[in-house]
Amino acid sequence: MAELVGTIASAITFAALVAHVGKSIVTLKECWHDIHNAPENLRALVRDIELFSLILDEIETDLQQQSLVSALGNSKHAAQSYRFCKEAAEDLDALCQELLEDLRPGGNRSAGGMFKKGKVERLVERLQKVMRLLLLSQQCYTRALIQVQPELIAQRIAQDMKPTVTQIEWSELSYTPVAYAERKEPRCLEPVSTLPNKSIKAQRSSYLWRLSLPSWITAQTFELAGTQARDGWKWDFRSYNEIREDSKTVQCVETGDLKGLQKLFASRQASPFDRVNTTGYTLLFYAHSANRAEIIKFLLQEGTDPGLQGQGKVEFNTALRHLVWTGNMFSRESRHLLPSMRLLCPSEEMIYETPEEVLGGILSDFHGSAEEFLFFQRQFCPTFYDMPQWVRIAVAARATSGIWDANHMPELVRTILGAKPWKPENLQLKTSWRWWTEMTLVHCIAMRIGGSRAALEKLQRMRRASTLKGGRGGTLEFEKEYQEALSLYEAWNALFRDLLLAGVDLHHVVGGMTPFLAFLGGFIYWWDFNGCAMGGWDIALQAWVTDIQTGGVDLQKFGQMEDQLWKKGLTERDVFWRRNWGWQRVIGFSHSQYPQDWTLWLSERSDDYSGEFWEMVEQPVTMIPGAWPDT
Incomplete structure (x- = not known):
């Protein structure tokens, strides 16, 4: 074998072999014209062998590259290719010598240049053998070339991008252009002026370095992760393959196709360690998104x-945190998450014992049901209800600050808050979380009321339209949906009235908004988020002021105070940014002690065009568009 490997590594030797085959083919073609009874298949064999000589010429040209010769030096397939080619050359040479001997004067042939029938058949068989040997030689060479192709690509990249490769090999990964590093810090809690100043930071932080090459080179990614726990730093180095989010593997996980996923694993088309290339999520993220406990159990058994x-810059990017954060996103029906939670809970080893740990931990991202929250609270923070009340209120505010709503949310907030009485200074505690710079529980609940009122208003609009068309207001499913929306709106209002009874300030300005403007922001946001044409804000406003009036609020004084704050510029006039619209601005509102007298004026989309017109009027035009220039 060593001798053959050395032979194939020599381009000169292989060139001589190719020349030998070519010479034999020329001899064979010359003899062909002297064989008068040659069959047609013999002619085709000679032509095919001649074509293979051209392929051998291409191989000989390839082997003039020193990089390819070095790469093929230890290839057993390259050695086998040379062996087949050499055997074919020897057989072809022997065949040509025999033909020359038979065709010379006095040779072994009949008169008139005719060969015996058996002689021609043996000639065809020998040529077919040569053909098979040349074919095997070419196939072995192709297989050898495929095996060394990655090595050749790496050599070419090293030549073209030498400075970058050197930096990746010898410098720290955090400073290389292709590495990804981040440090994650929890958010701080900012109290209002009535509380002592304090800054809350979690004790736990993490680092992550990720190194990957272009996908056309390899789908493999290397990752170094460090996490600070109570007993010190924990470091993990791992590698994994990246897949597309629309791949068959992800589809099987999302649809709960356990048998299909098992087949993919068995055939090695997928593995439990695969991660999606755009997010870095493991398959567990897509299993719990569909709340499929059987898929989660299978993936955990396989070693996920x-x-x-994931690659996000927020703390809910583990499988369990993502599950509790999504909760019942975009679904009013409460999904039963406990089976999935029980499977994933052992992955979180933290026990929260201080307010700092609670506010930086998984409880602050919870959006499941009240029953599931109590399960989580017992798992991660047994002393949660023994902590100061402002901690529970901060957790409730963060749970309410999400962009979605569900029928169980008011009950969840009450469960988090715990027993009354609730102190107003704690209820008005300002906190920041995720994309919210400033918020309070009062403002968040006011936004939820606005959103639920918008959903109810849309259903009432659909009911009125159905009645005008001669219908009975909708089907049983529609009536069920309407009653659920009404119950959710009433539950949020009941919770807000409890806050009023606790003595909260309805004119507390946070982030440029009072609870009144927060209600409008939630109302507008719901229409924009659901892509619907907004309407009925006067009806919604009158319904809400009626509800707070039943809670003991003097609407006359309430309206006067809101009007003063608005006119003095102490509150924001731009309530919400709408897609394809711009800022939705409050132009003005009327108020009185009677709810039916409350009206609201919002900016129209054409207002921006009017502003542009008056700006053009105030700035004299030096030249009319399209006019001839002054000379």
């Missing part, structure tokens, strides 16, 4: 790490 994080 539930503690792996």
Whole structure:
């Protein structure tokens, strides 16, 4: 074998072999014209062998590249290719010598240049053998070339991008252009002036370095992760393959196709360690998004790490945190998440014992049901209800600050808050979380009321339209949906009235908004988020002021105070940014002690065009568009 490997590594030797085959083919073609009874298949064999000589010429040209010769030096397939080619050359040479001997004067042939029938058949068989040997030689060479192709690509990249490769090999990964590093810090809690100043930061932080090459080179990614726990730093180095989010593997996980997923694993088309290339999510993220406990159980048994994080810059990027954060997103029906939670809970080893740990931990991202929150609270913070009340209120505010709503949310907030009485200074505690710079529980609940009122207003609009068309207001499913929306709106209002009874300030300005403007922001946001044409804000406003009036609010004084804050510029006039619209601005509102007298004026989309017109009027035009220039 060593001798053959050395032979194939020599381009000169292979060139001589190719020349030998070519010479034999020329001899064979010359003899062909002297064989008068040659069959047609013999002619085709000679032509095919001649074509293979051209392929051998291409191989000989390839082997003039020193990089390819070095790469093929230890290839057993390259050695086998040379062996087949050499055997074919020897057989072809022997065949040509025999033909020359038979065709010379006095040779072994009949008169008139005719060969015996058996002689021609043996000639065809020998040529077919040569053909098979040349074919095997070419196939072995192709297989050898495929095996060394990655090595050749790496050599070419090293030549073209030498400075970058050197930096990746010898410098720290955090400073290389292709590495990804981030440090995650929890958010701080900012109290209002009535509380002592304090800054809350979690004790836990993490680092992540990720190194990957272009997908056309390899789908493999290398990752170094460090997490600070109570007993010190924990470091993990791992590698995994990246897949597309629309791949068959992800589809099987999302649809709960356990048998299909098992087949993919068995055929090695997928593995439990695969991660999606755009997010870095493991398959567990897509299993719990569909709340499929059987898929989660199977993936955990196959070795998927539930503690792996995605590439997001927020703390809910582990499988369990993502599950509780999504909760019942975009679904009013409460999904039963406990089976999935029980499977993923062992992946979180933290026990929260201080307010700092609670506010930086998983409880602050919870959006499940009240029953599921109590399960989580017992798992991660047994002393939660023994902590100061402002901690529970901060957790409730963060749970309410999400962009979605569900029928169980008011009950969840009450469960988090715990027993009354609730102190107003704690209820008005300002906190920041995720994309919210400033918020309070009062403002968040006011936004939820606005959103639920918008959903109710849309259903009432659909009911009125159905009645005008001669219908009975909708089907049983529609009536069920309407009653659920009404119950959710009433539950949020009942919770807000309890806050009023606790003595909260209805004119507390946070982030340029009072609870009144927060209600409008939630109302507008719901229409924009659901892509619907907004309407009925006067009806919604009158319904809400009626509800707060039943809670003991003097509407006359309430309206006067809101009007003063608005006119003095102490509150924002731009309530919400709408897609394809711009800022929705409050132009003015009327108020009185009677709810039916309350009206609201919002900016129209054409207002921006009017502003542009008056700006053009105030700035004299030096030249009319299209006019001839002054000379």
